[in-house]
Amino acid sequence: MWWIKNAQVVDPAQGLSGSYDVLIGEGKVLQLKKGLTEAEVKGECGEAEWQEIDAAGNYLFPGLIDVHTHLREPGREDKEDIASGSRAAVRGGFTTILAMPNTTPILDQKALVEYVVNQGKKVGLAKIHPIAAITKGQAGKELVEMVELAAAGAAGFSDDGRGVQQGEMMRLALEYAKLTSCPVISHCEDESLAHKGVMHRGIVSTRLGLRGIPSSSESVMVARDILLAEESGGKLHLAHISAKESVALIREGKKRGVDVTAEVNPHHLLFTDEAVARTPYGTSYKVNPPLRTEEDRQALLEGLLDGTLDMLATDHAPHTWEEKTNPFDEAPFGISGLETALAAVWQELVTTGILPVELLIKAWSMNPAQRFQLPGGTLKVGAPADLILFDPEHTELIDTEYLASKGKNTPFLGQRLQGFPSKVWVEGRLVHEI
Ligand code: DOR
Secondary structure (H helix, E strand, O other): OEEEEEEEEEEHHHOEEEEEEEEEEOOEEEEEEOOOOHHHHHHHHOOOOOEEEEOOOOEEEEOEEEEEEOOOOOOOOOOOOHHHHHHHHHHOOEEEEEEOOOOOOOOOOHHHHHHHHHHHHHHOOOEEEEOEOOEHHHOOOOEOOHHHHHHOOOOOEEOOOOOOOOHHHHHHHHHHHHHOOOOEEEOOOOHHHHOOOOEEOOHHHHHHOOOEEOOHHHHHHHHHHHHHHHHHOOOEEEOOOOOHHHHHHHHHHHHOOOOEEEEEOHHHHHOOOHHHHHOOOOHHHOOOOOOOOHHHHHHHHHHHHOOOOOEEOOOEOOOOHHHHOOOOOOOOOOEOOOOOHHHHHHHHHHOOOOOOHHHHHHHHHHHHHHHOOOOOOOOOOOOEOOEEEEEEEEEEEOOOOOOOOOOOOOOOOOOEEEEEEEEEEEOOEEEEEO
């Protein structure tokens, strides 16, 4: 049992923002109020012992929920495994993560979904929910057994890493997923338009002589999938939105009442394609969808602030050092994000007054919990004790030794970041502290 005193609690699900005492035990939040007394704590704890923390100057947030991670297990444990990814998650403040199915083999069968669920439990750090593929082998030809996979523990369906190219297949997916409570997650990319590009198509790609990926390769799919969700009444979630045109389409779709949510990744909010030009061979900035222009970045921020973009998500995509030191053209897409995402957003967007802390927690905890119907996302009495004590002043030098993730492919390597979780609990168990 833990008695956390004088913490700056931010819990948008209850509209709370202020100094409170919180008591956690038996895996749950037992009390949350101002000026909790010892008699009240004794009343809750009975014979059990408790530990006290004076949390003045620190925030207490519901544990963050990341709906977009790649843990690579099974099959590519050289990039990441469920143990290293779980450790990275809790160090970064994530108590629940959703793991994408583009593993080897692809998560398209019950036994594989169960494997990820069981490995996650065995490691026992962050709570891990697999996302199952939409189509067998992510080949875009045949739907998976959605009902069976949802029953096995899948929290959603996605062919992430590849877009579903055929409209009819996506329409079917949205229809069939209605038999479950899971959203269909679209990796919005029209491959004929993306045309094997390696960065955003614009002035910078022309200057560098690198093949470009136009914004339309994303926004055409965003438009298609919103229309299909509207027609089918299915539940659609759009992954890693990067282009201003996409934000406008989502805003309009929501106005019409389409059941669509969308996520944005920190790197698209913080960087533009200029970062690729500034850092020759800077493959740590090579990501899909690519970093786009300042205008896109501003549209994404506006979309996050007005609720068009519902969630933040890392798209944690660890790769080996060998792969990422290939020439820009050949290196794989992806940024390792779990351990730096919160600090980077804190430092660049919250302390600068751009993103209110309440919205940060809404977008990274409450909204993901609600959309994917996961326990957590709040510190209401009775909720699971998934929470983070956050030290806004703590700094860390991000180097290869610091990162618990096997993926060292982050643009923050060699930089000092500010704002880290100092204690992290999952169901009342302390799983990380600094
Ligand atoms: O940059 C990316 N990396 N984007 C994706 O969609 C897939 C991911 C990966 O699996 O590495």
